[in-house]
Structure formats: C-alpha cells, structure tokens
Amino acid sequence: MTIEPKTILEAVATREATIVKTLADLVSFPSIVMSDPRQSGPGERECQLYLKDRLERLGFITDLWEPDGPALLAKYAGRAGAHPGRTFEGRPNLGGVLKGSGGGRSLMLTGHIDVVPPGATEHWTTDPFVPTLEAGMLRGRGTVDMKGGVACMLMAIETLRELGMKLKGDVVFTTVVDEEIGGMGSLAMVDRGYRADAGIMTEPTANRVAPLCRGILWGRIIIDGIGGHAELAVKSWDQGGPVDAIWLCRQILDGIDILNRRWATDPRKNHPLMGLSNQVLVTQIKAGEHPSSMAGRAEIIVDVQYLPSEHDEHNLGGHVKREVEAHLARLCAADPYLAAHPARIEWILDADCAEVPSDHPLVTTMQSAASSAGLSPVLTGFGAHSDIGLPTTLGGTPTINFGPGDPSQAHQPNERVAVADLVACTQALALTIADWCR
Incomplete structure (x- = not known):
C-alpha cells in the first residue's frame, strides 16, 4: 500500500500533541546513568517497560533483557564497547521487530534511554524530571539527549501504522542503556543479533543528516x-x-x-x-x-x-x-x-566511531525525506561521540545520526527541545521508513 508523502506529513502534524505527550512521558522517568556501572538508575527499567508496551500495541515482537556484562567482556575484550565492571541488573535493553510482508529493505531505529545526572537543582528553573512546555519548547532532562529522538522514532512508526501502511521490509526498534558511560548497552544489542540493512540513531543533530561521528x-x-x-x-x-x-x-x-x-x-x-x-x-x-x-x-x-x-x-x-x-x-x-x-x-x-559514505542509499533517502519535511538536506558531522560505530562496524548495519534538538543543549541545565523540531523529525523519519521499507 502506497501513501503519498503529503498525507504522511499532514498525519504527523496532526499528532503534535501526542508527540509532545510521548516525550513528556519518557522524560518523567529519571533513567539516570550511575557513575558506578554496577548500579541501575532509578528509572531505567520503568522507561524501557513503557516503550515495550507502546511497541507491543503497534504489533512489534519485543525482547527485554538484562545483558551479561562479564560474559560480554570475555567475548569482546579489547574491542569497542567492552568495559570491565559492568552489570545490568535493573537496567535492561529493549529490542523489537515489526515484521514486513517480505521483499523489502529492513531499517533499524535505535537510541539510548539513559541520561546524565541533572546536576545542581538550583541551576534548573523547574524539576528536571517534570517536563514543562513553555513557549513552544519542552524542558526536562533528556529532551535533547536523547529521549526526543526516541519519541520521534516511536511516533513515526505509530503514524504509519495508524495510516494503515503495509511495509515490505522489517522495522527494528532498539533502545539501550549505558551509552553515557561507554556504550556496552549497544554492544549487547549488536551481540543479541539486532541488525538491519541500514540504521538511524536519533541523537540530536538539529535535524541534520550526519553520516559520521567522532x-x-x-x-x-x-x-x-x-x-x-x-x-x-x-x-x-x-x-x-x-x-x-x-x-x-x-x-x-x-x-x-x-x-x-x-x-x-x-x-x-x-x-x-x-x-x-x-x-x-x-x-x-x-x-x-x-x-x-x-x-x-x-x-x-x-x-x-x-x-x-x-x-x-x-x-x-x-x-x-x-x-x-x-x-x-x-x-x-x-x-x-x-x-x-x-x-x-x-x-x-x-x-569508537564510524562513517557511512555520503552516497549510501540510506543517506540520500534521508536527505530527500528531510527536504520534504522542510529541513536542510546538507550533510553534517556529529561532533560528539555516538554509538553508531557498534552497529556499523560490528553489526554490519550502516548507521547514521539524525535527530531533533540543538546538540549544544545536551547535558545542560534547563535542557529543552522545540516542539516544531520534534514534529519535523518525526515527519522525516516517517517518510524515510515509508520509502526505505516499501
């Protein structure tokens, strides 16, 4: 079933309130990464359970698991993402697969749900885990890095499902922990077997297509x-x-x-x-x-x-x-x-890091979708580290960065993202999924 891009764009725009509500729900879970990687953050499991329920309602086959840190270290010692002292009790990874009808390209949407600590409360104008909508901006820890991107991933798929679009290729959805302290969650995700023909990690790039990171x-x-x-x-x-x-x-x-x-x-x-x-x-x-x-x-x-x-x-x-x-x-x-x-x-x-060639089909598909959503198709680099290296080099899933929010807001007090950026990102992701997996 083919749906016109204009229909997808309009359908996402009408769901603005739901996009904001989804991100607000995610921010309300204080999924703080702890400095001691043997401890779980107070909201990591709860955040993943919320996403698991949302995915299952969309027809995903889901998988919630606590990685075995010592076993991963023994298997991948000396490789990217393999760090000593990691345990994952209370801090699970989440994976899900929405099966296509067959014959189409698969796409993985991936991100992390752990956030850095908010820092001194007096530096915030509101509680960092009570999301606040003000002047077209949603404020709270993780709105930019990177629950905003995770909300857009989820809402892009949900919009296509509500439109009744049938995809030939599989859509893979993964959210991991541990990204903010080294990436062993992504290592566990790749080791678990999650891969696709290509992938998008929705780290904040100000809605620019970024095929490499440091x-x-x-x-x-x-x-x-x-x-x-x-x-x-x-x-x-x-x-x-x-x-x-x-x-x-x-x-x-x-x-x-x-x-x-x-x-x-x-x-x-x-x-x-x-x-x-x-x-x-x-x-x-x-x-x-x-x-x-x-x-x-x-x-x-x-x-x-x-x-x-x-x-x-x-x-x-x-x-x-x-x-x-x-x-x-x-x-x-x-x-x-x-x-x-x-x-x-x-x-x-x-x-580690990775680079996907600028002429890769996913890059050009994403650029076309960005243009249709009113965004710049000009490529950029993601100046910080992101986890695209592990799925790209170890998992064989060429993965790019594309997500909402000003990256300079990451880790800042009063972290905030524009609602318009969330809508535009969701539109571009939905168009990419519809084109890539058709």
Missing part, C-alpha cells in the same frame, strides 16, 4: 610531585626539596594547548563535515592535599577525539593513544624534574 578516548594524566610546606623557602628537588604538582600541571596543560594548535591544521584531524578539528579536551583537574601544602600529586582528565579514518586494527583509537603518549613524553623530557619523574597516562575508555 570516537573518544578518556584518559587520566597522573603527575607526581613532592609535597612540602607552601609558605617556606625550600631546597631544589634534587637536594631533597618539594616539587609543586600544580606547577607541573600548568606545564602539561600548556603542552596540551600546543598539541591542539597543531591538530587544528593537521589534515588527519579534520573532516569536511566537521566544524572543528579533533581536540584534546581537559574536563577535570584534581590536585592538592592541604591549603598550606604544595600539591604532591595532580591528575588531569582528558577527552581525546578521533575520526573514523584514524581507526586502528580493532576499529578503535590505538594510534591516537600512542600519539598522545608520545607528545606527553616529549613534554616531560623538556623539564628536568619530569624527565626524571615523567607524568603517565592511564586510559579509561575508548568509544
């Missing part, structure tokens, strides 16, 4: 000084005196700035679809033990970006790790104390 490395740079009294004249370190780790920390930070300036003009660190070059981002600093003592130790947490073209043999950032390590060694060699007591880096996480 990989990220998290690292802890450890700088050992020698503690001592901060207020007294002291001997030099080679005569038994102290060394201020904060002073050493400044040198390392300056050296990171130098590396970033070099990367800004390095072709390997730039991509035509990315607005910025790769960077080494300093996100945390910890130093000092007492107000009147020189710091005996400092730690710098860094977030290092890399492109799919920089993959090592495991589709990870091994080459970039070695590049950063070599730069750190050169910085240390230039200082007498650090030459004898070099800083070291411990790698915490390596989250």
